[in-house]
Amino acid sequence: MLKKRWMIGILAGCLAAGGFSYNAFAKENNEHTQSVSGTGGLTEQEAESIAKTVVDGTVDDIDRDIYNGKEAYEVEIEKDGEDYDVYVDIKTKQALNDPLKEKKEQVVLTKEEAEQIALKQTAGTVTESKLDEDDGAYIYEIEVQTKQGTEAEFDISAKDGRIIKQELDD
Structure with missing residues (x-):
């Protein structure tokens, strides 16, 4: 019986400590959010305007994100049938990247050249191919x-x- 009371006491203490920790974390997180979104922070509308100076297109989505260790708005812009992500620093109100310049520097192969690389690995017919960007790296996704x-x-x-990934489906 004494052992049972002792275990209940420990369990209650752990729950109380967990509750205090959660409260402290929630308060700290709330203060951090308020300081960024307060008067000195960047609004979504401002981020959209800044991002459109880098890529002039239609804004599809805006989300808060971390880019190279900095709090930023990720502004997804559609231009000429392609999506580009422009990151705008919340504190400095500056664009952190230029996806059009990145694309120009990184896309050396044409879609046709990438398709030929895939067809050398697996004989058949290309059914789909597209250029995709993921975290600043451009790849061709090709289905044969x-x-x-x-x-x-x-x-x-x-x-x-370079072939980054190859999957064969049954």
């Missing part, structure tokens, strides 16, 4: 219908033609 009726998928670096 093989002569055996299966599908092969490739991720190929747009910069150097």
Whole structure:
């Protein structure tokens, strides 16, 4: 019986300590959010305006994010059928990247060249291919219908033609 009371006491103490920790974290997180979104912070509208000076297109979405260790708004802009992510620093109100310049520097291969690399690995017919950007790296995503009726998928670096991923589906 004494052991049971002792265990209940420890459990109650742990729950209380957890509650205090949670409260402290929630208060700190709330203060941090308020300081960024207060009068000195950047609004979504301002972030949109700044991002459109980098990529002039249609804004699809705006989210808060971390970019290279800095709090930023990620502004997704559609231009000429492609999506570009522009990151705007919340504190300095400056664009942190230029996705058009990044694309120009990184996309060396044409879509046709990337398709030929995939077809050298797996004979068949290209059913889909597109250029995609993920965290600043450009890749071609290519799907090939093989002569055996299966599908092969490739991720190929747009910069150097290296096969990053190859999957064969049954």
